[in-house]
Amino acid sequence: MEKVRLRANNIPRVESGHLWIYSNELAKVPSLEPGSIVEVFTNDGTSLGLAFFNPHSLIALRLLKISIVQDVSKVFKSRILNAKQLREKIFPTEHCYRLVYAESDCLPGLIIDKYEDYFTLQVNSAGMEKFIEKIVEILLDIFPKCKGIIAKNSTHFRTLEGLEQYEKVLYGEIPKEVIVTESGIKYKVNLLDSQKTGLFLDQKLNKRFIRRISGNLRVLDCYSNFGGFGLNAALGNAKEVTLVDISKSAIETARENFQLNGFKNGNFFCSDALEFMKKEFQDGKKYDLVILDPPSFTKSKKNIQNAIAGYRQINKYAMRIVAPQGFLATASCSMHIDEATFMKIIQDVAYSQKINLKMIYRGGQSPDHPILMSMPETRYLKFFVFQLS
Known part of the structure; x- marks a missing residue:
């Protein structure tokens, strides 16, 4: 088996349990096929076990925590x-x-x-x-x-x-269509053609909280996809639920999911969520609960400032259409936007709008997406619910 040696005798990040080693941390990048299994050694010859090796990736080694004698x-x-x-x-x-x-x-x-x-x-x-x-x-x-x-x-x-x-x-x-149940709600899921891998399973507990607070509220679910948050609001006896998604197929699936569950209080719009909120603001429309669960605004650190601007914009208009003493649920699944940064975005927007925020729920990814504490990269979802006044 090929051996790969590191430049250093120790990498504190790796010693604490991080599983990635970058190409600039290798003493030499060997000419091996991507995906080869290699044994990794520190510069002084201490074995770190086996790893996947990829000479074409910045993440050159992915440690397996497996010794050379294991299958x-x-x-x-x-x-x-x-x-x-x-x-x-x-x-x-x-x-x-x-x-x-x-x-x-x-x-x-x-x-x-x-x-x-x-x-x-x-x-x-x-x-x-x-x-x-x-x-x-x-x-x-x-x-x-x-x-x-x-x-x-x-x-x-x-x-x-x-x-x-x-x-x-x-x-x-x-099959083109699979009907599944999550938290007591039925969904039509197209596993052959859907965002990510179908439902947003990482929002499981956050959706349940929305269900808990939605009783008799007028709810706006932006970036609704298949209607996960809106369906939970409906099950929680919301007065009415408005769902908005830019994808025609997604909004149609959300409509079908409402019918599948016997909910009759849904309104469905195929539209850009930001433009929809701007128009609602211009028309003087108010909601008791606005939910923002946008797709990731950045896939790399290079675009963080653009992502921050995007989050500011959508949260600004969401706050403008929340009724007095109403609620804003807002999420970020961008790995490169950490919780402190996301929180500051929300606080800055609220300050600029002369709005007071009272946090009533602080969530993240569902525990079936466990966070490896030695790898902050495994934590990506931020989810807050605020009461506005």
Whole structure:
């Protein structure tokens, strides 16, 4: 097995449990195939175990926490089993959840979402790409009732790894439409053609909080996608729910999801959310609860300032259409915008609008997306609910 040596005798970040080693931290970048498994040594010869190696990525090494004497496939199966047991402990009655969350489950670059008896895979590292067939085999062994597995490999991260983008059914059949239940709400999910991998599973607990406070409120759900927040508001006995999404297919699916659950209080608009809020402000319209759950505004640190400007703009207009003593629920899934930065954006906007904020809920990603404390990169979702006055 090829050996890769680091420049330094120790890297404090790695010693504390971080699993990435960057190309500029290697003594020499060997000419090996992307995705090769190598043994990693510090400069003084201390072994750090095995890692996926990619000479074309800034993240040159993804540590596996596996020694040279261990069988990689067997370790991966054990880790997927551990991940399954954790999710079943967290959500014993749920059948839709993130089964594997990459580095947080010590499976670098692998994301698996479970939708009842169907599974979606995202593979974001060249090393894990070589194990796709083995991962499918493991899933079929652990979940004998599995009906279908699809690879959703069309992510920005694959580009950084030098991997092709594709979507492919890996096992069984994936119907165009699957009806699943999350937190007591039925959803029509198109696993063959949907944002990310279908539902926004990371918002599970945040959606439940919205349900809790929506009674008798006029609710605006911006960037609604399939209607996750709006559906929870409807189940929570909202007076009316207005859903806005720029995608025609997404807003139609949201409408169908309302019908599927027997909710009759939904209004649906295919529109840019910011432009919709601007018009509502001009028309003097007010809502008791405005929900902002936009897609990520930046995929890299280079565009942070543009992202900050975007968050300021949408939160400004959201605050302008919240009724007195009403609520703003606002989220950011941009990894490069940390919680302190996002909080300051909201506070600055409120100050500029002469609005007082009272935080009543502080959330993040659902616990089936566990945060590896030694890797801040595994924490990305910020979610706050404020009362405005």
